[in-house]
Amino acid sequence: MDQLFSLAADNLISPIILSFALGVAASLARSDLSIPEAVAKGLSIYLLFAIGFKGGVSVAAHGIDATLGLALLAGIVLSAALPLVAFALLRLMTNISRLDAAAVAAHYGSISIVTFVAATSILESRGVDSEGYMVAVAAAMEAPAILSALWLVAKGGGEGTKGMDSALMREIMLNGSIVLLVGSFFIGWATGEEGLAEISSFIVSPFKGVLCLFLLDMGLVAGRGLRQGGGILRPGVLAFGVLMPLIGSVFGLAFAMALGLSAGGVALMMVLSASASYIAVPAAMRVALPEANPSLYLTLSLGVTFPFNLTLGIPLYVAVAQIVTGG
Amino acid sequence: MQTHQAKRVEITIEAVMESRLTDALKKAGVTGYTVLPVLGGSGRSGAWSRAGQVSRASGMVQVVCIIKPERLDRLLEGAFAVVDRHIGVVTVTDCDVLRAERF
Numbered sequence: 001m002d003q004l005f006s007l008a009a010d011n012l013i014s015p016i017i018l019s020f021a022l023g024v025a026a027s028l029a030r031s032d033l034s035i036p037e038a039v040a041k042g043l044s045i046y047l048l049f050a051i052g053f054k055g056g057v058s059v060a061a062h063g064i065d066a067t068l069g070l071a072l073l074a075g076i077v078l079s080a081a082l083p084l085v086a087f088a089l090l091r092l093m094t095n096i097s098r099l100d101a102a103a104v105a106a107h108y109g110s111i112s113i114v115t116f117v118a119a120t121s122i123l124e125s126r127g128v129d130s131e132g133y134m135v136a137v138a139a140a141m142e143a144p145a146i147l148s149a150l151w152l153v154a155k156g157g158g159e160g161t162k163g164m165d166s167a168l169m170r171e172i173m174l175n176g177s178i179v180l181l182v183g184s185f186f187i188g189w190a191t192g193e194e195g196l197a198e199i200s201s202f203i204v205s206p207f208k209g210v211l212c213l214f215l216l217d218m219g220l221v222a223g224r225g226l227r228q229g230g231g232i233l234r235p236g237v238l239a240f241g242v243l244m245p246l247i248g249s250v251f252g253l254a255f256a257m258a259l260g261l262s263a264g265g266v267a268l269m270m271v272l273s274a275s276a277s278y279i280a281v282p283a284a285m286r287v288a289l290p291e292a293n294p295s296l297y298l299t300l301s302l303g304v305t306f307p308f309n310l311t312l313g314i315p316l317y318v319a320v321a322q323i324v325t326g327g
Numbered sequence: 328m329q330t331h332q333a334k335r336v337e338i339t340i341e342a343v344m345e346s347r348l349t350d351a352l353k354k355a356g357v358t359g360y361t362v363l364p365v366l367g368g369s370g371r372s373g374a375w376s377r378a379g380q381v382s383r384a385s386g387m388v389q390v391v392c393i394i395k396p397e398r399l400d401r402l403l404e405g406a407f408a409v410v411d412r413h414i415g416v417v418t419v420t421d422c423d424v425l426r427a428e429r430f
Contacts, residue, residue, distance in 0.1 A: 034376075036378065167346075221379045224376070228374055280382075282385070283382055286413075287343050295373060298385065
């Protein structure tokens with residue numbers, strides 16, 4: 001327990017979290033501080049490239065084994081199954097419509113890559129090793145949740161499958177984040193330590209500073225969402241936003257333990273299962289389920305679950321992972 | 328200067344639907360259009376802004392095309408099939424163009 005409190009306290013006063021808090025505070029105070037859309041996209045491209053590349057280098061250094069394939073499969077199963085859990089929980093805890101519940105559920109089966117990046121950064125700073133291929137698991141977990149949500153809508157007599165066409169399928173599978181993450185992972189894998197040495201001054205040293213700026217932007221966007229859509233967060237919905245990541249992390253823990261992952265790997269699998277998408281899934285939902293309320297799923301994902309995971313969730317998942325693995 | 332009557336169609340739609348709309352316009356025989364970024368706004372779904380956004384989910388674009396009046400109905404039918412279920416605004420205004428053969 002002391003370990004958990006210590007990790008949580010260290011985390012709360014880290015530049016990463018304080019940058020996010022600054023963004024939220026500035027936005028809630030109606031400051032005119034903003035980061036242009038193009039800069040935010042540039043920062044996210046940098047982070048995705050860096051995290052993918054470093055994951056690939058780690059795989060090149062440590063080699064691959066059968067666990068990689070099983071971890072990918074576990075990620076796909078988790079992503080497809082968690083929306084079903086989230087949907088049942090939403091129907092139980094809230095009075096939102098079936099359509100909105102399915103749209104929200106899709107976000108909680110998919111992943112937040114920034115939460116993953118922040119967790120990786122915290123693990124690195126604490127010297128906890130993790131499997132490099134967890135980056136590939138993150139990419140594999142982006143899309144299956146969307147299909148589960150559309151199935152839930154179709155099962156209820158909605159237009160879930162009507163919204164799914166080949167163009168949307170292509171957009172989901174080849175969305176920019178997945179292509180960049182997987183592509184840089186393979187570049188890192190192919191070039192290994194030598195490749196990393198060539199560009200480390202660009203992708204290693206500035207990494208945390210860029211992450212701080214990106215989280216400042218995330219804080220600004222989350223604060224704006226809370227200011228404009230906060231009224232939509234009824235107690236049941238709010239409780240879901242905190243409870244669901246904890247439930248998801250337990251599923252992630254069970255799968256990671258079954259696979260025999262390291263302490264870092266277990267923590268990252270928990271983070272992936274606990275996080276909620278705010279990039280790929282909202283865009284897919286706007287195309288496939290335009291009648292679902294975007295304020296609801298964006299505010300929940302970015303305004304409730306993301307801050308929860310960033311401040312309390314990640315330290316909790318890391319502490320639990322270290323305790324259960326003895327790492 | 329000789330001018331010719333034309334129709335200016337402005338469709339403000341979610342960014343995720345842009346390629347679907349422009350594909351529909353092409354199918355409707357529209358050979359020229361302009362896509363403009365929209366910085367932010369407010370409507371029935373509340374206020375929104377592109378500032379700091381990474382996801383395309385909450386962005387809008389405006390597709391503008393100028394066509395001969397007799398081609399308007401076909402364009403609107405094609406566009407409506409795309410925008411029907413989505414947030415957006417479609418407006419049609421009269422305008423004059425200098426070179427009619429280009430539209």
